[in-house]
Amino acid sequence: MSGDLPKSTDGWAFFLDIDGTLIDIASTPDAVIVPPELPILLDNLRQRTGGALALITGRDMETVDRLLHPARPSVGAIHGTQLRLPDGEVVTPPPAQRLAAIRERLAAFTAANTGSLFEDKGTAVAVHFRGAPALADIVEAEVRDAVGDDDELIVQPGKMVFEIRPAHADKGRAVADFMQRPPFHGKRPVAVGDDVTDETMFKAAVDAGGCAIRVGTPQDGSAARASLADPAAVRDWLDSLDRS
Helix, strand or coil: CECCCCCCCCCEEEEECCECCCECCCCCHHHCCCCCCHHHHHHHHHHHCCCCEEEECCCCHHHHHHHHCCCCCEEEECCCCEEECCCCCEECCCCCCCHHHHHHHHHHHHHHCCCCEEEECCCCEEEECCCCHHHHHHHHHHHHHHHCCCCCEEEEEECCEEEEEECCCCHHHHHHHHHCCCCCCCCEEEEEECCHHHHHHHHHHHHCCCEEEEECCCCCCCCCCEEECCHHHHHHHHHHCCCC
């Protein structure tokens, strides 16, 4: 552990990534194991913060709810593209026009390249290559070529994955949106994540007078100035808040 971490929930709003942050990354997105105590931990944290808890994740909303049932906090799904607001309203923009053709192309690509995996999130798609790390350059080239010069879409690199998502949304904008709404408004944001996809969230939290915590090895150039070793350490820290 390094850097200063909040020691209570008082005055803080919490923004948490899921994979690599709350749960360990697995060989495929469907192979993750959710610790049985995690939904209870999240529900308790939501209550202790008066509802100022949001999960900001690359996962789609349906998957978030399936993994973390029965917890139902606010969510910025698909990197903030799809939002579940504090009152329960879900806001989902229509998919970009060209996404259907891109979906078909990348599904065919992964079928022809053993070790790669296509994931369809509705308003975004992703190609994972954790099963074949040597495909990294080929996957990136295919994904970027599929997007071309479409300014409605953006390529989002991640850990062993390249994702195509709407250009108008990212995790940082999701944090900023939530911070304008009760019960987040007026609190200091703390953002916790493990990947380059979380950097916009880190920056948004720091710029708003809060803090950012990176899970894993500290990275030069990251907006996160504090760190926790792994998801188990994150869960232990969250559970310790307000207990001292």
